[in-house]
Amino acid sequence: MVIVFSVITISCKNKEKQPHTNNVTPTKTVAADSLSFVKKQQEKKAIALKKKEIQRLKIQQSKRKALDTLPLTTFVDLSELSDHFVFDLKYATQDNFLKQSVYDCPKCYVRVPTAKALLKANSVFMKKGRRIKFFDCYRPHSVQKKMWKIFPNPHYLARPSKGSIHNKGGAVDMTLVDKAGNELDMGTGFDHFGEEAHHAYTYLPDEALENRKYLRETMKKHGFWTIRTEWWHYNYRGASKNTLADFKWKCE
Ligand SMILES: [Zn+2]
Numbered sequence: 001m002v003i004v005f006s007v008i009t010i011s012c013k014n015k016e017k018q019p020h021t022n023n024v025t026p027t028k029t030v031a032a033d034s035l036s037f038v039k040k041q042q043e044k045k046a047i048a049l050k051k052k053e054i055q056r057l058k059i060q061q062s063k064r065k066a067l068d069t070l071p072l073t074t075f076v077d078l079s080e081l082s083d084h085f086v087f088d089l090k091y092a093t094q095d096n097f098l099k100q101s102v103y104d105c106p107k108c109y110v111r112v113p114t115a116k117a118l119l120k121a122n123s124v125f126m127k128k129g130r131r132i133k134f135f136d137c138y139r140p141h142s143v144q145k146k147m148w149k150i151f152p153n154p155h156y157l158a159r160p161s162k163g164s165i166h167n168k169g170g171a172v173d174m175t176l177v178d179k180a181g182n183e184l185d186m187g188t189g190f191d192h193f194g195e196e197a198h199h200a201y202t203y204l205p206d207e208a209l210e211n212r213k214y215l216r217e218t219m220k221k222h223g224f225w226t227i228r229t230e231w232w233h234y235n236y237r238g239a240s241k242n243t244l245a246d247f248k249w250k251c252e
Pocket of ligand 1: 233
């Protein structure tokens with residue numbers, strides 16, 4: 001019995017004395033393996049994102065091409081046609097003269113001929129490092145009524161009975177931004193209802209007058225006409241003949 005006990009004791013002691021080198025190497029290998037696994041996963045994710053982005057741009061391109069096949073009265077979302085527009089849709093926020101939002105979500109829809117002309121105008125602006133920034137686009141007729149209820153003043157808004165070209169998908173409120181996204185100086189902000197916003201007002205810095213002129217002349221070349229009192233408002237030719245619409249866009 002004594003002999004057997006001694007053998008067990010020795011055996012246990014031997015186990016305790018075993019070097020720990022085997023515990024270090026596998027830990028390092030596991031860490032390296034998991035690092036390379038994470039790296040591979042990240043690479044896979046990046047490739048998948050790139051593919052998705054290429055696919056999105058292809059869809060955008062095919063939507064631009066399809067504009068020629070659509071009925072002229074179709075409403076199209078400008079954000080689905082190009083990444084080069086900037087959107088700051090004021091009536092979907094409280095930052096407007098009504099001090100309240102009148103849209104469920106911000107979207108910039110126009111009818112097909114207006115969209116085509118805006119795409120062309122923007123490509124011309126981009127050659128000079130400028131891009132179009134939209135404040136308002138198509139406005140459903142029911143929203144025009146809603147706005148009129150809040151602010152029934154014909155100096156500020158078109159009467160709903162007559163409607164606005166915004167209600168026909170042929171008008172946009174816009175300005176220009178530089179490469180960094182800063183708005184160009186146009187003398188006043190959007191929806192400044194005073195004579196300073198009139199096209200004929202000339203008591204402004206030369207730069208602001210030049211910017212307004214550049215915007216006006218480029219837009220005119222692409223078929224847009226102005227109204228006397230708002231430097232930011234542009235109507236597309238022939239759009240006033242369109243019917244008032246009440247198409248409502250979907251919000252996610
Ligand atoms: Zn307008």
